[in-house]
Amino acid sequence: MKYWVLGVLYIAFSSSLLLAQTKVGGQVYDNFNQPIPFANIVFVNSTVGTITDENGNFYMESDDTYTNLKVSFIGFQTKNIKLTKQVTYNMKIVLEEEAASLDEVVIYKGKTSKKNNPAIDILRKIWDNRRVNGVKKFKQYNYDKYEKLEFDLNTIDSALVNSRIFNGMEFIFDDVDTSRITGKTYLPIFLNEAISKVYGDNEINETKEILKGNKNAGFSDNQTLIAFVKDLYSDYDVYDNYLKFFDKSFTSPLSRTGVSVYNYVLTDSAYIGNKWCYNILYYPRRKNELTFKGDFWVNDTTWAIKEINLEVTKSANINWVKDLYIEQEFDVLNDSVFLITKDYFQSDFSFSKKEKSRGVYGKRTTLYDNYKFDIKKDRKFYQSQVDPYNQDIYNREDSFWKSARMENLNKDEQKVYKLLDTLRTVKAFKRLYNIGTILATGYVEFDGFDFGPLFSTVGYNDIEGVRLRAGGRTYFTSNDRWRIEGYGAYGFKDQKFKYGLSGKYLVDRKSRLIVSAGNRRDVEQLGASLTNTNNVEGRSLASSSIIATGDNDRLTSINLSAFSMQIEPRKNLNVGLTGSYRVLKPADRSLFSLDFLNPETNQLENQIKQTEIATQLVYTPGRKTTGYGVDRVIVNEGDYATLFLNYSVGIKGLIESDFDYQKVQFLYQQPWNIGGFGVLNSTLEVGKTFGDVPLGLLSVIPANQTYLSIYNTFPLLNFYEFVTDTYATLHLEHNFNGRIFSRIPLLRKLNLRELVGVRGAWGELSEENILLSAPSNELLVAPTDEIYWEYSVGVGNIFKIFRIDFHFRGNYFDNPDARKFGVTGSFGFFF
Structure with a gap:
């Protein structure tokens, strides 16, 4: 077998000679046998050249035939080498120091002067x-x-x-x-x-x-x-x-x-x-x-x-x-x-x-x-x-x-x-391709159907205990005009079955007119996001965190049905209209209450029935997508601005709906590339609810009781610690991409990346809304007197895949169970 391999490599090598007439490669050293990085290599009488890497290695080839190689570097004598063969590998080239430069440490290290340098004079003319x-x-x-x-x-x-x-x-x-x-x-x-x-x-x-x-x-x-x-x-x-x-x-x-x-x-x-x-x-x-x-x-x-x-x-x-x-x-x-x-x-x-x-x-x-x-x-x-x-x-x-x-x-x-x-006809290749697809998408592909996502199969919370989930979607190509998705889940502690089912259809490709409908009955952590919409296909990570800080028992049972239409009148501008009906009640009333006093009947209610019509505008300038079907894949995630505007109306009496209200929400998210100083991610969210509504319909400042670093949440807040009907939040997080650590000798080789962040939230809650939910015995507080804030420092790129953040609370230390300090982390593959 090895002779067959050598034969193949010989044929490939021989045939490549017909394409490139001159090939050279090797390493450049000084007379102390130390490699010289960034030495200049050029074929004599040509403009074909290269420079050595940090270890002094180089490789160069040309379609033309050359017989001489010139090697030079500042502070060393230029060396001309005769090439006796068209292909010369593993060259060891030693450069001698120039006598006049032996004592000039700056020149020996390869540093060039910023003054009286003709190269920089030319550079100024370019500018x-x-x-x-x-x-x-x-x-x-x-x-x-x-x-x-x-x-x-x-x-x-x-x-x-x-x-x-x-x-x-x-x-x-x-x-x-x-x-x-x-x-x-x-x-x-x-x-x-x-x-x-x-x-x-x-x-x-x-x-x-x-x-x-x-x-x-x-x-x-x-x-x-x-x-x-x-x-x-x-x-x-x-x-x-x-x-x-x-x-x-x-x-x-x-x-x-x-x-x-x-x-x-x-x-x-x-x-x-x-x-x-x-x-x-x-x-x-x-x-x-x-x-x-x-x-x-x-x-x-x-x-x-x-x-x-x-x-x-x-x-x-x-x-x-x-x-x-x-x-x-x-x-x-x-x-x-x-x-x-x-x-x-x-x-x-x-x-x-x-x-x-x-x-x-x-x-x-x-x-x-x-x-x-x-x-x-x-x-x-x-x-x-x-x-x-x-x-x-x-x-x-x-x-x-x-x-x-x-x-x-x-x-x-x-x-x-x-x-x-x-x-494509080889079974071994198909097997490798399928493994790669599962790791990339989280789905196991069958003919016309994908099983998954596998990463959400197991979850845990205080209400459901261990939770198992199985689901899938129709999938023929990335250009499918229709898709049906569904899942079933079972909690071993509450011994209840949950499910979700939705379908969507792309009516017109040019305008991307899509109609969709679905129903979901599940347990959810409300308030994990401020500008969440009535999505019937999934739930927040906070609902199934394997390990949490403190009790995660303030969950809500939700029965949600929704129908929506969306259209894209111009690229990256999406207009949507959604009609929804939901029934909200505590997943365990002995641990958490959504009780409110019905102002018309003066009776105590323990569940909320609400019909809502919402209009959303989403503008994502710079977003890049692929696929021409009902679902598209975003290829530059996190690298474009997002502007989101939501106007929703609650209609009392329609399908037994309990409340009249109007809600306006706006989100602006923008990454700022600050050249060599890294990337600053910023998010501004503001919103207001007009009308009297109970706890289940108010805006909750998003907490994070997991040990995962989740952007746009407050990692030192507990769920429902701050509840508002008028709010404004700001999140700033800067990744220096290692600019500081690269200047510290002991840390330089680790390629770590430093992160800093600051978050703030302000809100109000009317006395009417507090009294409406008084029967729930939940403490409803808004950060009105002063802006709640946190700050954090973090280290990323640990072993290339791990990030750790250290969070510090800025105020409101007297709140019940207030956490002054916390640590979160996350895994991911980032360049």
Whole structure:
């Protein structure tokens, strides 16, 4: 078997020589045998180069043949090396220190001066001549766009080939190739191509992208995966001060703040096309910061970037990404306008950053062509929608792709289509695919039906005791126009069965008109959220927390029926109308009471019957979704603003409804990306209830009696500690993304991330509403005299998956069972 593997690798290696004429790789050392990071490597008489990583390693290849290699670094003598073979790996290059630099510690460490540095002089000219990027120079624009997404399994060796996990799939290793960026072997496992026409109008700030064709290898339904990757590799402008990838803001080497975090070296000058350009190498001044290393070529008259390479340093505080590499090429027109023509993005997703660890390459190649300007289109063109799910787009003929591609597929990419079509028939691959789907979605897939979610199967609270739940949903594709969901649950302590059943139908794809209805009978922790709506499909986490601080027995039995309609008149603006009827009563009246005095009959009531009609407006600018069916998947969760407005009316006497009231609620949630200082999440909620209502219909300041960190709750409040009919709350939480810890030597290597937060709540409760619920004997208090507040400090990224928060109460220490201090935590996979 091992000889067969060696034969396959030999064939793959030999065939790769036909594609790349010169390959070099190795490590650069000083004369003390210490690796030299960020040394400059270039093929002599070319503009092809790279720099070493933090461990002095490098790899470089070119389609052309070169016979000499030049290696240089500040404070060391430049070395020219004769290449005797087309492929030279495992090179050990030793640089000698320059005699005049032996005593200059700053230069020896690779630090460059900010004064009298020609590279920084050029950088200042880039700032002074910097223009609005490309198409933003024109009133209107349109262009053709070709995008290719690819995933590759990398670091292929005999141990992986012989692994039991690939039993029955050995044939896939016939197509192993070598990365031109890292020199590692890789196996293509997924490919998606898309052709689009992009239109934009800078006067009215509108853009529209029309998909002309889409093709992917092996699977017809990869919209979520594709959209997720596109969001990770979102569009960026290298002239911006910060470039955002993987929810992190990296300092651009072209930014005005770059001189404080990068070293710059002017290394060369040459013609790029017909433009004379300077080459500047840059690398970080400190470790563990969100920075790049690489180089760029800049024109000597327009001071516009012609080419730029960016590679994230391995010490950067980012998880699950071992390498990240970017190439951009620009076409400079008329010495005044520069337009991007090519954008190449490659990342290496891996559990470990060790050099020999395996991972998955994610590659995106985007080509731009056929630019046209100042062709005006009516505003209606940008706002109107066609049916977004056109099957013809996903079933284009081969002739379409041959003419539409701006770059031909290489031989390995051509094989991917055939490879994955074959893999779909292999049982071993289906088994791996199913396991991955369960971990990603929480559902077990059957033909047309999903069982789950598995993560909510077991729960616990003081009323139900141990709770078991089983449910599922209809599911054929992500573009289903209808869906039915349901579940059943049983509590072993209260010995009662609960259930929920709902259905929804997408009437029109263009306007996303959806009608839905359902019924739910369950036990719920009311007041876990201020702006919760009458959702019949689920319940809050607070209702089933496995471990809680204090008793969790103030639960409510709810019987809810609802019918709703919603429509999306324009992108990310959702308008909804819901009619609901609910019956609320204590889950255990001996522990908790919702009793109120009926003002008309003067009799004591122990349950609330309420009919309500609610209108909601939800605007989520910047939200990205995938799927064209009744359900869509959000691909940039937590990375967009949310504005929510709810106006609801309680109608007394309709279906035995008990109360007349009006309720207005508003929520504004916004993440603020503060460049290199991290992300600030903010939420403002305000609301008021007009009319007299009992406890079950009032607004409860959301408490958190779990040990989980739940945003938009108050972790030191007990349930029903504050009850209001008029309220305002503010939540602020800032994640510094390790900016402070990265400057502390003992903590730097741990890549921890510091968090701080502050929360406040103010509210009022009328005397009429207090008296209405007096028979319940519940203490109803609102934070009226002074704003209730808490603050917290936290440490995230512990072992890359854990976060711990320490909370401190600011006031109201005399409240019953008031908690002055608390600790919460959470698990999650974050970049």
